[in-house]
Structures are given as C-alpha cells and as structure tokens.
Amino acid sequence: MVSSIAFFANLLLVFVFALGFATAILFCKFWLYRREIKRGRSFSLVVHQLKSPLSAIKWTIDMMKKGELGPITEDQKTFLGKAGDSLDRMSNMIFDILEAHSILEGPTAFELEKVNLVELTDSVISDMIGSAREKKVDLDFLHEGEEIMVSADRNKLRVVIENLIDNAIKYSNDSGQVVVRLITNDKKQAILSITDHGIGIPEQDQDKIFVKYFRSQSAKQHESDGSGLGLYVAREIAQKHGGDITFTSKPGETRFVLDLPLV
Amino acid sequence: MAEKSSGKILIVEDDEFLRSLAAKRLKQDDYDVDVAVDGDEAVKYLGKNVPDLVLLDLLLPEIDGFGVLEKMQKIDEVKDVPVVVFSNLGDKEDIERAKKLGAKDYLVKANFTLDDVIQKINSYLK
Numbered sequence: 106m107v108s109s110i111a112f113f114a115n116l117l118l119v120f121v122f123a124l125g126f127a128t129a130i131l132f133c134k135f136w137l138y139r140r141e142i143k144r145g146r147s148f149s150l151v152v153h154q155l156k157s158p159l160s161a162i163k164w165t166i167d168m169m170k171k172g173e174l175g176p177i178t179e180d181q182k183t184f185l186g187k188a189g190d191s192l193d194r195m196s197n198m199i200f201d202i203l204e205a206h207s208i209l210e211g212p213t214a215f216e217l218e219k220v221n222l223v224e225l226t227d228s229v230i231s232d233m234i235g236s237a238r239e240k241k242v243d244l245d246f247l248h249e250g251e252e253i254m255v256s257a258d259r260n261k262l263r264v265v266i267e268n269l270i271d272n273a274i275k276y277s278n279d280s281g282q283v284v285v286r287l288i289t290n291d292k293k294q295a296i297l298s299i300t301d302h303g304i305g306i307p308e309q310d311q312d313k314i315f316v317k318y319f320r321s322q323s324a325k326q327h328e329s330d331g332s333g334l335g336l337y338v339a340r341e342i343a344q345k346h347g348g349d350i351t352f353t354s355k356p357g358e359t360r361f362v363l364d365l366p367l368v
Numbered sequence: 369m370a371e372k373s374s375g376k377i378l379i380v381e382d383d384e385f386l387r388s389l390a391a392k393r394l395k396q397d398d399y400d401v402d403v404a405v406d407g408d409e410a411v412k413y414l415g416k417n418v419p420d421l422v423l424l425d426l427l428l429p430e431i432d433g434f435g436v437l438e439k440m441q442k443i444d445e446v447k448d449v450p451v452v453v454f455s456n457l458g459d460k461e462d463i464e465r466a467k468k469l470g471a472k473d474y475l476v477k478a479n480f481t482l483d484d485v486i487q488k489i490n491s492y493l494k
Contacts, residue, residue, distance in 0.1 A: 153427050156456035160477040161385045167481045168389070173396065196478060260460065 152203050159196050163189065205334045208261060208342065215258040215345060219368055222253045222262075222295050226287055229266045233274065241280045244270070248287040253295050255365045257346055262365075265339040266297070269350070269361050272335065273301035276359070289367060294348075297363040305356040314352070315340045339363075375420035375493045376400040380410040380436060381454075382428050386477070390423065390454075393482040399489075407431025411439045414446045420493055423485070424471070426455035426462065437469035450492045454485065 168174050170185045177185070230246050237244040255262075273283040284300045306314060315336050340350045348365035377399045381387040384405075391401045402419065404410035407428045414422075414436075422440075426433030433453060441447050450472040455462070458476040466474055473488060 150427070153456045156476075156478040157383055157386065160456060161383070161389060163478070164386075164389045164393075164482050167483070168393065173393070200478075 152200070152207075155199060155203075156196075159192065159199075163192055163196075166192065201334050205338045208264060208338055215261060217256050217258060219254050220257045220259050220262060222255050222257075222297065222365070223248050223251055223287060225259065225263060226266055226285060226297065229263060229270060230285060233267070233270055236271070237274050237283065240274055240277065242274050242277045243282045244274070244285070245282065246285045246287075249289060253287060253289060254368050255295050255346070256368045257365065258342075261342045262346065265342050265350075265363060268335045268339045269297075269299045269363065273299045273303070273359070273361070277301045277303040293367045294364045295367055297365075298360055299362075300358065300360040302358055305359055306352070306354040311352075311354060315350075372398065373400045374398040374490075376402065377489065378402050378404060378410065378413060378417075378419040378422045380404045380407070380422065380428065380433070381425045382406055383425075390482065390485070393486065394489075397486055397490075407433065407436045410436050414440060414443060414449075418445050419449060421489055422449055422451045423454050423489070424451050426453060426457050426466065434465060434469060437466065437471060441470055452485075452488060452492070 165174070166185050166189045169177060170182055170189065226248070227246060230244060234244060270283065270285060277283055281302050284298075286296075286298045286300070288296050290296055336350070343350045343363055343365070346365055348363060350361060350363050352359065352361045354360070374397055377394055379387055379390050379394070379401060381390065381403070382405055387403055387405070391403060394401050402413065402417070404413050408431050410422075410424070410428075411431060422436075424433050424436060428436075431439070433455065437451060440449070440451065447470070451470060453466045453471045453474045454477055455474075456477045458479075463474045472492065475485060475488065
C-alpha cells in the first residue's frame, strides 16, 4: 500500500514537472515573439507555429522517400508517398480554415479604396493562366471598357475573384473553356460572371453550395481535396461589400455572378 | 585532394529541426554551410564573414529577419549577397517588405520541398 502511494506520488511529481517544463517553453517562445504579438500578429504567429512543424515533417518524408536518410524498401517508399499526400491534404485544409478565419474575423477591418475591377480581374487571370493551361482550359476575359470602379478591399476582393475562377477551372472538363465577363448594368452595378462548361452542380445540392464546409458529392469525386470554405468566404466578402454572389447551373454549364455597387 | 565546394551558405533559422534538415540537404549538394540561430548571431556573423548566399527565416527571436536585411544593407561587404527569404509568414505585406529590404526571393516553407530550395539557390549561384 505504502509503495503504491509512493509510486503514484512520484508519477504525479513527474507529470507536474513535465507540465511546468512545457509551460515554461511555451512562455519563453511567446516572450521571444512578444514583438510580433504587440504588433497584433498573434494570428500570424499561430499560423507560423503550425506551418513550421508541418514543413519539417514534409521535408523529412521527402528526404526519406528519396533515400537521403538511408536506404528504404519499395514498400516503404510507397507508404511514405501516401503519408506525404495525407500531410499535404491536412495542411491545405488547416490553412483554408485559418485563412477563412483571418479574412472574415481577423483583426484587420475591410480597408476600402477605389478599385478598378477590370484591372484587378485581369491581374487574377494573368496569375491563373498557368493552372488553366495545365488543364488545357481556355480562359477568356471579356470586359466593357478599361475602367469599372468599385469601392472595395482590394486583397479580399481578389480572394473572391480567385476563388470563383479557380473553381471554374477546377470543375471544368479538360480542354474546356472558362469565360469571364465584366459589364455594368442600369442598376449602377458591376456584374462579373464566370462561366464554365464542366460537371455542373447537382440540383439537390444547389441550395447548400454557400454553406460553410459543404462540398457536393460530385465535387468530391472530381477533386478530392477541398475544405468547402471557398464559396462561403467569397459570398461573405461580397455581401460585406454591399454585393452578392448568385449562380445558375446545369450539367455542362455553370455560371457564377458577382455583383458589386459602382462608385 | 580538396573537395570542390558549390559555395558558402549561411542558414538563419531558429527551429533546430528545420535548420538541421536544411543544412544536411545543402551539404549533400556540396555547399559549405554555416548557421545562425537568431538575428543577433546572423548580424555578428555577417560583420565578419561574406557568404555566397543567405537563407533567411523571418520570425526570429530578438532581431527578426527584416532587421537582418536592414543591417545587411549597411555593411558594404555583404549588401550585395543574395538573400533568399525562407519563412512560413506568407502575407503579401511580408513578401513586399522583404523584397523592398533587398531580398532576392521569398519562399514559403510549407509550399516548397528542400529540392525546390536547392534549385532556387543553384539558380543564383551556379
């Protein structure tokens, strides 16, 4: 009986010591990074602290797969490949969730300025031409005039346009076409439409497409990765700008429309 | 016969595991590698040595990577040494700030393998 009490007392002591040690380490890390915290970058710090061990694991798996940390069997190589793929999927989901949080609930308010939507959309399309070409998708941009001005947070609006065009490319069939069209209407709105001729959104899923974390079965089959946050975040940003995102879809054609008030 | 070195790289990284992985990989490609575990150590090293390239993390204790870049610009012997920022901070503002302070390139660690980093370094040195 006495020896049992002594054993558990020692175990408790070890536990308390380990907890204290871990707390001291965390305190030291945050003390050292206090400058970043004072700058209001505690969120960036969290993201950084998550990314660093993930980077280390990714690199280690990569080096092991290539035999740079000693010889491995073909079987081990295969399983390391699968582990690397799983890690990538997990990382992408974590960062999608963190990015959504940062965009919608982060400390920085929307910083509005006059933005030329023609120029912004053109810039996004230039960045995405590469991924469109990889899928052999033609990406065309048609616009009314050289200047269509809206009041927007440029970075956040960029996220919306990137998301809509990226989805159109992703869910297009190979060798398809994505048309981005930008016009104004008599309601003093800028209307940006993105049309693809891909898999379409099943009718039974269409009322859920903007729901946080929702992904339709056909989307999952076409593209297994994805957090289901993109359209949710895009619509939230559009609505915070006084606009909205709507869509129509049938197999073979989907059109998403972003409307924003003109300035 | 002495082995031919591909060049001397200074790795500035406070995470021991990441630092040792990067150093190991660079040495496999015949680079001479020196390390600094924080910004202070990096600045002291650069006051006395001239590497061929600096691989620089940004989030460092005390003097951060931006501070190291600023100090490098004030030391004639190292102000033209190419710096590749290698950080998990990836905001557009961070990238722009680093490049304005003289960084030649900016790689987000989570998005690149060590092979990608080697290719980038080789493009600047070989």
